[in-house]
Every structure is written in structure tokens, then in C-alpha cells.
Amino acid sequence: MTNKxxxxxxxxxxxxxxxxxGGVRTAIFNWLFARANDGKxxxxxxxxxxxxxxxxxxxxxxxxxxxxxxxxDEGPIYQSKRKDxxxxxxxxxxxSGWAYYDDTTPEELDELRKQQIxxxxxxxxxxxxxxxxxxxxxYEENNNEETPIVIRFKVPDSGAKPFKDEIRGKVExxxxxxxxxxxxxxxxxxxxxxxxxxxDKLMDVTHVIRGEEWISSTxxxxxxxxxxxxxxxKYVHVPLILGKDKAKLSKRHGAESALEYKARGYLPEAIxxxxxxLGWSPGDNTEIMTLDEILSKFTINRxxxxxxxxxxxxxxxxxxxxxxxxxxxxxxxxxxxxxxxDLSDGGLISKKVDSNTLKxxxxxxxxLIKERLKTLxxxxxxxxxxxxxxxxxxxxKLVPKKTEKSEIIIGLKKSIELIEKTKLFEPDNLEIEFRxxxxxxxxxxxxxxxxIRIALTxxxxxxxxxxxxxxxxxxxxxxxxxxxxxxxE
Numbered sequence: 424m425t426n427k428x429x430x431x432x433x434x435x436x437x438x439x440x441x442x443x444x445g446g447v448r449t450a451i452f453n454w455l456f457a458r459a460n461d462g463k464x465x466x467x468x469x470x471x472x473x474x475x476x477x478x479x480x481x482x483x484x485x486x487x488x489x490x491x492x493x494x495x496d497e498g499p500i501y502q503s504k505r506k507d508x509x510x511x512x513x514x515x516x517x518x519s520g521w522a523y524y525d526d527t528t529p530e531e532l533d534e535l536r537k538q539q540i541x542x543x544x545x546x547x548x549x550x551x552x553x554x555x556x557x558x559x560x561x562y563e564e565n566n567n568e569e570t571p572i573v574i575r576f577k578v579p580d581s582g583a584k585p586f587k588d589e590i591r592g593k594v595e596x597x598x599x600x601x602x603x604x605x606x607x608x609x610x611x612x613x614x615x616x617x618x619x620x621x622x623d624k625l626m627d628v629t630h631v632i633r634g635e636e637w638i639s640s641t642x643x644x645x646x647x648x649x650x651x652x653x654x655x656x657k658y659v660h661v662p663l664i665l666g667k668d669k670a671k672l673s674k675r676h677g678a679e680s681a682l683e684y685k686a687r688g689y690l691p692e693a694i695x696x697x698x699x700x701l702g703w704s705p706g707d708n709t710e711i712m713t714l715d716e717i718l719s720k721f722t723i724n725r726x727x728x729x730x731x732x733x734x735x736x737x738x739x740x741x742x743x744x745x746x747x748x749x750x751x752x753x754x755x756x757x758x759x760x761x762x763x764x765d766l767s768d769g770g771l772i773s774k775k776v777d778s779n780t781l782k783x784x785x786x787x788x789x790x791l792i793k794e795r796l797k798t799l800x801x802x803x804x805x806x807x808x809x810x811x812x813x814x815x816x817x818x819x820k821l822v823p824k825k826t827e828k829s830e831i832i833i834g835l836k837k838s839i840e841l842i843e844k845t846k847l848f849e850p851d852n853l854e855i856e857f858r859x860x861x862x863x864x865x866x867x868x869x870x871x872x873x874x875i876r877i878a879l880t881x882x883x884x885x886x887x888x889x890x891x892x893x894x895x896x897x898x899x900x901x902x903x904x905x906x907x908x909x910x911x912e
Contacts, residue, residue, distance in 0.1 A: 430462025431629045434488075434495075435619060437469045438481035441680035444672065444733065445634060445664055447487065448698045452661055452726070453632045454493045455699060459721045465626055466498035469619070471612040473503065487681035491691045492714075497626075502618050509613040512621055512651070513574045513606055514559065521650040522606060524562050525552030526572045548602040553577060571609030576616070576647065578603050584642040589630075589659045590728050596642040604643055616640065620647045623656055630723070632659040659723055662702045663730040677735030688761065688799025693742040702731035711744055743797040755789040761802040771803050771810065784809060788894050791886035809894055812903055814881040818910050821874045826866070828911055834864055834871045835878065835908050839901050848897055850889040857889070878907035 432453040436446055457464040466488070470476050485499070502509075516522035536546040552575055566572040578601050585595040606617035613621070623631060638660050648655050666676030679687070684694055696712055704727060705712065705720045746754065759782060764770025771781075785806065792805045808814055822828050841860055845853065861871040876888050879900060885891050892900050 428460065429629055430457055430460040431465065431627050432457050432462065432632055433465040433467050433623065433626065433628055435467040435469045435622075436484050437472065437475075438477055438484060439472065439475040440477070440480055441682065442484045442487045443680050444678045444698065447491070447681050447694070448664065448701055449632065449634060449661065450488060450493055451491070451695060451698050452659075452703070455717060455721045456630065456632060456723065457496075459718045462629075463496045464494075465500065465628070466495035467500045467622060467626075468498075468502065469615065470501055470503045471608075471614075471618060473610070473612065476503075483680070483682055490685055491681065491695055500622075500626075502622065503612070505618075505622070506611050506613075508625070509607065509618055509621060510611060513613070513617065516576065516606070516647075516650055517559070517574065519650065520577070522574050522576050523552055523603075524555070524557035524572050525575045525603075525605075526555065526557060526565070526570060527552055528571070548575075548604075550578075550603045553603065566609055568609075573605045573609050574607035575603040576606050576643070576650075578643075578646060584645050586641055586645050586655065586658060588638070588641075589657055589723050590662075590726055591660070594638060594641070596639070598642070601642060606647070616643050617647065620644050620651075620653075624648075624651075624653050628656050630657045630659055632661065632723075635660045635663050659726065662727055664701060664733050665730045667732055667734060669730075669732070672733050676733055677738075678733055686800070688801065689738075689742050690745045690799075693738070693745040696745075697738045697741050701733065702727050711741065739797045746796045746799070747793055749793075751789050751793070752786070754793065755786045757799055758789055758792075758802040758806070759785050761799050762806060764803075769800050769803050771807060781810070784894070788886075791890050791894060795884075795886070808880045808882070808885075809891075812899060812906070816877060816881050816907060816910055820877045820883065821907055821911055823870050823873050826870050830864070830866065830870075831874050832908055832911050834860075834866060835874065835904050835911075837864065838871070838875060839904050842892075842897055842901055842904075845897075848893060850887065850893055853889040853892060874907065875904070878904050 434450040434453050436442060436450075442450075454464050456462070468481065468484075470481070488495075513522060517524070532548070535549060539546045557572065562572050579598050582598050583595050584598055584601075585593055588594050604616060605614050607613050619631075622628075641658060641660075645655060664672045664678075666672050666678075668676075670676075672678050681694070685691070692714070695714070696710075696717070699712075699717050699721070700710065703721070704725050705717070706725060709716075749757075761769065762771040762781065762785065788806055788809055792802075795805060796802065822831050837860055838857070841856055842848075845856060857871065857875075858868050861868045864871065872888055873883075876885055876891075877883070879885075879888075879891060879895055895903070
């Protein structure tokens with residue numbers, strides 16, 4: 424047996440909105456890496472921006488992770504409860520000359536930005552706070568809403584700050600392009616730059632797996648590590664997710680929050696499988712993979728270095744594949760949950776369908792619609808004609824090309840007669856008898872079957888015709904065929 428490297432990772436969402444696809448994928452990559460290496464997965468809540476904190480968002484994040492089967496070994500750990508830790512270390516940075524207090528007002532900063540824009544310079548802080556002498560006691564006495572004082576990190580005036588990214592190799596930034604940045608806000612809360620560095624160190628995080636958008640900030644994080652004489656974790660910046668038009672992923676590309684996908688009838692296994700392959704390769708062309716298969720192949724060196732493209736059609740196809748692999752009884756229960764919703768939520772409950780009839784019928788027709796289901800929220804649409812008959816029928820659809828209306832009327836009437844006298848109302852027998860009827864009438868099978876399908880379902884496409892007829896039943900089938908005849912006559 425080979426010894427696996429020590430792995431401690433974390434996922435640290437901000438509770439300021441729903442957990443969207445990019446964040447979900449980051450969580451999945453961290454979790455897969457931990458589980459594949461018998462490591463630890465920490466859940467940390469970055470709730471230091473109290474003005475934007477949303478309790479519902481936090482609940483949504485936790486629910487999303489639980490729905491996807493992403494469990495955590497430690498946490499949730501709330502950064503807002505660790506203020507004293509951040510302040511203590513920020514003070515150490517001040518004492519060692521790596522940071523300083525700054526009382527530059529928001530108005531002064533705004534004027535600075537405006538001036539730089541007028542001079543066609545990139546807006547940035549000019550490090551003026553370095554030259555102020557503000558002590559710890561001055562900070563404690565004078566810091567308030569009217570005279571806010573922050574702590575800034577003192578960035579070296581020259582040189583470069585390289586670091587290794589596990590995907591891209593050596594990455595280097597010129598320090599002249601980085602101004603002195605805030606590490607502790609005036610309310611005592613840390614910025615991301617300081618908080619995550621401290622937390623990652625104290626929690627023994629070995630790998631920081633996060634989105635590519637953080638690469639440009641990483642030199643700041645390396646500087647803090649250096650100032651504190653702490654070893655760096657391994658950085659893994661995963662590629663961006665783009666829409667099919669290669670623009671930044673958004674809702675217009677079909678991207679939703681995790682719980683929205685749940686509401687739309689996607690299976691968590693399908694979402695996890697799809698997102699695992701979004702920026703990671705198993706080493707072959709395999710697409711449908713069990714969790715165990717993904718875990719057996721998941722390594723950092725197979726994370727791609729180029730943007731991944733989010734394809735909603737592919738996700739839908741993959742979800743349909745997972746649905747078809749479900750046990751019929753389990754799927755029946757899922758479909759039953761969908762159709763039991765109110766009509767406004769995509770269900771059938773307002774159709775006044777008898778509950779006992781609904782359950783038994785769903786169990787009967789689940790195998791018929793299983794192949795057509797791509798998402799569970801399609802269930803009501805695919806089953807509704809099994810339960811009610813007052814759907815609209817397009818008169819034109821009842822008469823196939825190269826067929827006379829009179830032929831169809833006769834065919835439908837003969838079909839009623841056949842149903843009335845058929846003793847074995849089973850799909851195989853019905854098909855044999857209806858094919859014989861078509862031949863008797865001088866019609867091709869499709870010329871007879873197509874209008875029957877329209878009459879029974881109102882649709883061009885449905886599950887196999889005679890399975891559908893059996894599920895609808897003799898009485899309702901006759902009634903619907905008579906209705907079609909009346910439309911044509």
C-alpha cells in the first residue's frame with residue numbers, strides 16, 4: 424500500500440446569497456479530494472461582512488451541501504466568532520512592522536480615486552497611512568463610526584512575489600502593482616485576505632482549492648504568510664466556468680442555485696457527477712460515473728488548466744440517465760411527490776384526482792414514462808392525460824398526410840368496436856388486433872395508430888401506444904375516441 428499525503432481542505436462560503444454552480448463545484452472538488460485521500464473536510468462560514476449576512480442564505484448553503492451528500496468532518500466554523508484571534512495576529516503584524524493603523528476617511532479615499540481617474544491613473548490606495556503614527560491606544564480610544572480606523576498590510580515597494588500553483592506551476596506578480604491592503608476593518612472584522620490565512624494555518628489546511636479568480640489576490644496571502652513566518656499551503660486554483668457562448672457563467676446560461684436544481688427535479692447524484700467533470704478529467708471519456716468511480720480517479724493533477732463550459736443540455740441528458748437507472752418503485756414515489764404538488768407548483772393536485780387512484784396509477788405508468796423523463800418536474804406533464812380527458816385536440820393532427828378524413832372517422836369507429844369486444848386488454852394482444860384492423864381498412868399501421876394516439880393523449884409523442892391504452896383503460900379510451908370522432912364530424 425502507498426501512503427497517501429496528508430490532506431486537510433476547507434470550503435468557506437459567504438452567507439450573502441444562494442450557493443451557485445461555481446461555489447458548488449468548489450465544494451465538490453474539495454470534498455472529493457478529502458474523501459479520495461482519507462483526509463479532513465472542514466466547513467467554514469465566512470460571515471465577517473455583517474452588513475450582507477443573510478440567515479436564509481446560510482440555511483440554503485447548508486441544505487444544498489446536505490442534499491448533494493457533501494458531509495463535513497469539522498464545522499460549521501463561524502469567522503464572526505473568531506474576532507479576537509484575528510485582532511491578536513493583526514496586532515502582531517503591526518508590532519513587527521508589517522502592518523499599520525490607517526484613519527484615512529471614506530471621503531478621502533473617494534477623492535483619491537476621482538483624482539487618479541482624472542489623471543488617467545489606475546485607482547489604488549497611495550499608502551498615505553504609512554506615514555501616520557497611530558498607536559494601539561490611539562486605535563482603542565478613537566476608532567468609531569465617525570472616525571473609522573482600519574489596519575493595512577504594508578506591501579514591499581519593489582520586488583516580486585512568486586508562488587506555486589498546483590495546476591499552473593510558478594505564478595509571479597510584481598509587488599509594485601499591489602497597494603497596501605486592509606486586513607482588519609474598523610468594526611474589528613477581518614477581510615478575507617487575513618481571515619482565511621489565519622484560519623487555514625490554525626486548522627492545518629494543507630491544500631487551498633478555490634476558484635481561479637483568487638489568483639491575483641494570492642500574492643497578498645503569500646505576503647501575510649511570509650510576515651508571520653508560516654509555511655504556505657498548496658494552492659490549487661480551479662478553472663473558470665463559462666457559458667456555451669464562452670462568456671462568464673450566469674443565469675442566462677441555465678445556471679441556477681443548487682436548491683433551484685433540486686426544485687426542478689434534478690437528482691443530487693447527477694449534479695455531483697456533472698460538476699465533478701466540469702474542469703476535471705477522469706483520464707478517459709467516461710461521463711456517467713458512480714461516486715466510488717469518481718473517488719478512485721480524483722486527483723489534483725487531472726484538474727484542467729483551461730475554462731470549463733457549462734452545458735445545460737448535457738446536464739439534462741445526464742440527469743435523465745440517472746433517472747432511468749432508478750428503481751421503479753423509488754421513482755414512482757418521486758413522481759408521486761411531484762404530481763401531488765399544487766398546480767401552481769407544477770403538480771396535479773388541483774385536478775381533483777382521487778388519491779388512491781393517483782398512487783396506483785402512478786406505479787402503473789412509471790415504467791411507461793421513465794425513458795422520457797429528463798427531470799422529475801416533467802412528471803406532471805407526462806402523466807396528466809392518464810388522469811383527465813378534457814385536453815384540447817388539434818383537428819388537423821387527427822388526419823395524417825395522404826389520408827382522408829373519412830378514412831380516419833371509420834378507423835376510429837372500428838377501433839371503438841374492437842376495444843368493446845376485446846377480451847384480453849393487454850398491450851401485446853391489442854397491437855396484434857389493431858394491426859389486423861389497419862390491414863382490414865387498407866391503411867398503414869401508422870395511419871391508424873397516429874390519430875388514435877392523438878385522440879388518447881392529445882400529443883404526437885407518448886409512451887408505447889398500447890401500453891398507454893391499457894393504462895388509460897377501456898372506458899376512458901372509448902370516450903376519448905368518441906370525442907375525436909365528434910371533432911372530425
